[in-house]
Amino acid sequence: MSALTFLGAAGTVTGSKFLVERGQQRILLDCGMFQGEARWRRRNWDSFPVDPASLDAVVLTHAHLDHCGYLPSLVRQGFRGPVICTPGTADVAEIVLRDAAHLQMEDAQHARAGDYSRHDPPQPLFDTEDAERAIRLFQPATGRVELDGTTVTLHRAGHILGSAFAELELAGESLLVSGDLGRQHHPLLRPPEDPPAVDTVLVEATYGDRQHQPLDRAQLGRLISTTAARGGVTLMPAFAIDRTAVLLHELAGLMRDGLIPHLPVFVNSPMALAALNVYRAAVTNKSPELRPELLGGPDPFDPGTLRLVHSVEESMRISDPGRPAVVISASGMATGGRVLYHLERLLPGKRNTVILPGFQVPGTRGRALLDGARSVKIHGRYIPVRAQVVGQPEFSAHADSDELITWLSAAPSPPETVYVVHGEDHARAALANRIRDELDWTAVTPTHLERVRL
Incomplete structure (x- = not known):
């Protein structure tokens, strides 16, 4: 048996x-x-x-x-x-x-x-x-x-x-x-x-x-563009594996199609950077897992303004870039990692936007933000939430x-x-x-x- x-x-x-x-x-x-x-x-x-x-x-x-x-x-x-x-x-x-x-x-x-x-x-x-x-x-x-x-x-x-x-x-x-x-x-x-x-x-x-709804690229573009116009930063807490690569691919398309301005895009997660190398190697090696249209062309993960953040010192410097930008950082449900430092700096600012691109498990900071929390606890203290928070489950x-x-x-x-x-x-x-x-x-x-x- x-x-x-x-x-x-x-x-x-x-x-x-x-x-x-x-x-x-x-x-x-x-x-x-x-x-x-x-x-x-x-x-x-x-x-x-x-x-x-x-x-x-x-x-x-x-x-x-x-x-x-x-x-x-x-x-x-x-x-x-x-x-x-x-x-x-x-x-x-x-x-x-x-x-x-x-x-x-x-x-x-x-x-x-x-x-x-x-x-x-x-x-x-x-x-x-x-x-x-x-x-x-x-x-x-x-x-x-x-x-x-x-x-x-x-x-x-x-x-x-x-x-x-x-x-x-x-x-x-x-x-x-x-x-x-x-x-x-x-x-x-x-x-x-x-x-x-x-x-x-x-x-x-x-x-x-x-059921998933199709991604409304124009709406996403307006969200990022409006944030930039008011001098804010768009923060995307993203799973380092796959989601970061998908977001970079989408941002590249939005910039190419003129739906968002050519903003600096920071990827601030050691794991995401390592995973991005694996995805780029898969493109180079023409992995049978990948869609054929990704193969043989330019880097599908670089919108032309990509900045990869490696050191802790550089991470701290761009925790609030001080100018319009897009920051992608792990973890995707805001349970840990460098994204917490960005949330500490950016959540209190009304000019900023946090986009949650995927499923948020109950009990996580990401789910609390998605459910409209007015403050979240990070590193032992409560941070007020004044930034705009938007869920994008279409990226699941x-x-x-x-x-x-x-x-x-x-x-x-x-x-x-x-x-x-x-x-x-x-x-x-x-x-x-x-x-x-x-x-x-x-x-x-x-x-x-x-x-x-x-």
């Missing part, structure tokens, strides 16, 4: 971890951190439900923190097996884990200095040594991987560079884990491959209850409800069960209802730590 246990992303949109057991074999599908509300973040500090040393392997669908960020903690607790992923995910996850370790240590240091932690003394969840040990376990794969009788195949998911959905074949049964599915019209990446026929599907539901790299249903319906045959995961409860319930009503499949919204037979 094979079993599946939901160790994360069941009841919340983060912390993806799914344990598959067949006899004595244990494989963990994704290894993400919980983010957002304190009740979820505290789970990162819980002991892992099984002995990490007993895991035979970890399979990563992609390199976002809520899918790979718990890996150094797992290694700290004794995991030593292979980490199966695509070459692109290995390249990007290396950047993500090093940055996460740095932020963990930096946050603990800030908490010690400011005396605002619940822990005494404040400690990081993991450190740089744990991250490096995790990175050394990566085993990039491009085809089928055999793990003691279980076969793992990674298929293109079109969410970020290297992203995949994972197909497992074990003891006559088959399982598919969607990871995060990309859009049909991602500006940089080709769309997801169609799913194969399997017995069981785990599908994400980040946008399971809504997640498939919406219609795209998820279309993707599922492309399977050659119906699965026995679809487990709807990685979404807020209302989004999961809405998608599960659509799967039942429109596809006539069995769809379930599992609970945290629930265990089911395959």
